[in-house]
Amino acid sequence: MRVLVTGASGHIGSALVPELLQAGHQVEGLARSDDSAAKIAAAGAEVRRGDLDDLDGLREAAAAADGVIHLAFKHEHLATGDFAAAVAADLAAVRAFASALDGTGKPLITTSGTLMLSLAGVTGRPGTETDFAPGGPRVDAENFVIALAERGVRSCAVRLPPIVHSSLDHHGFAHILIDIARRTGASAYVGDGANRWPSVHTLDAARAYRLALENAPAGSRLHVVAEEGIAFRDIAASIGRKAALPVTSIAAQDAAERFAFLGGLVGVDNPTSSEVTRKLLGWEPEHPGLIEDLEHGHYFAQG
Numbered sequence: 001m002r003v004l005v006t007g008a009s010g011h012i013g014s015a016l017v018p019e020l021l022q023a024g025h026q027v028e029g030l031a032r033s034d035d036s037a038a039k040i041a042a043a044g045a046e047v048r049r050g051d052l053d054d055l056d057g058l059r060e061a062a063a064a065a066d067g068v069i070h071l072a073f074k075h076e077h078l079a080t081g082d083f084a085a086a087v088a089a090d091l092a093a094v095r096a097f098a099s100a101l102d103g104t105g106k107p108l109i110t111t112s113g114t115l116m117l118s119l120a121g122v123t124g125r126p127g128t129e130t131d132f133a134p135g136g137p138r139v140d141a142e143n144f145v146i147a148l149a150e151r152g153v154r155s156c157a158v159r160l161p162p163i164v165h166s167s168l169d170h171h172g173f174a175h176i177l178i179d180i181a182r183r184t185g186a187s188a189y190v191g192d193g194a195n196r197w198p199s200v201h202t203l204d205a206a207r208a209y210r211l212a213l214e215n216a217p218a219g220s221r222l223h224v225v226a227e228e229g230i231a232f233r234d235i236a237a238s239i240g241r242k243a244a245l246p247v248t249s250i251a252a253q254d255a256a257e258r259f260a261f262l263g264g265l266v267g268v269d270n271p272t273s274s275e276v277t278r279k280l281l282g283w284e285p286e287h288p289g290l291i292e293d294l295e296h297g298h299y300f301a302q303g
Helices: 013-022 034-042 055-063 076-080 083-101 114-120 139-151 173-184 202-215 232-243 252-262 275-281 290-296
Strands: 002-006 026-031 046-049 067-070 107-113 154-160 163-165 187-190 196-201 220-223 227-231 247-250
Touching (some): 013 026, 013 202, 026 034, 026 055, 055 083, 067 083, 067 202, 083 107, 083 139, 107 114, 107 202, 114 154, 139 220, 163 173, 163 290, 173 187, 173 232, 187 232, 187 252, 196 202, 196 232, 202 275, 227 290, 232 247, 247 252
Parallel strands (some): 002 026, 026 046, 067 107, 107 154, 163 196, 187 247
């Protein structure tokens, strides 16, 4: 299968491209910079120059492919607080892919997050693949993708946990939490820290994307989650041990000041089941869990 991958040089893309090539697929990776293009070429994939704002280019690339995996997101807007712009660009890109794939039966695999389950009002139990919100940031794109099943697209939305971890991760939430702890002098959690975050290893996530491309039924919501929920205080404690910092509780009203754009998320309870996904794809995570990965130490190497 000839597969267009956005975000091919990024965290998950750097694991997904080899995964796809080793499975016998051809890969064309979207690159918006010379550095990204060099990484994609070095991995053995073809390079297509462009970005998420080039909607005509996205349509053209999708039309020439046998399937699309959309990983790219304008994460740089998170740091500047312009999340709305990143969300709008993502939805526009998804619509561009859809216009090229309508009626073809080809797969379109897009990316969302399990934290969006909070918009669906899921409380007191693990969120499941059947849970969804009627609308909201990133949710609108996910719901649009699921509806493409009625338009002859083998569409699938992958929900990733807030922490996808491995030595391939250089800018994700784990790094952000560590950087905040170092900057503030303590590794913090909100309240009693009993709220739970799910996680998955990068290599396990890459394999799930490949299996979704090959086998996921049209209109599937998938939870690419290895660990259903880790108490946030345990994540904070591991960061504190490895960074040689104290671990402290903070009040919910102080979360925004300490955690910046993550302030509204660090106290969210987000246990997430992946039982349906595992059965549907025949997927079983094989790589280390988050705490083991944090304790390994690579997250704390300072160059």
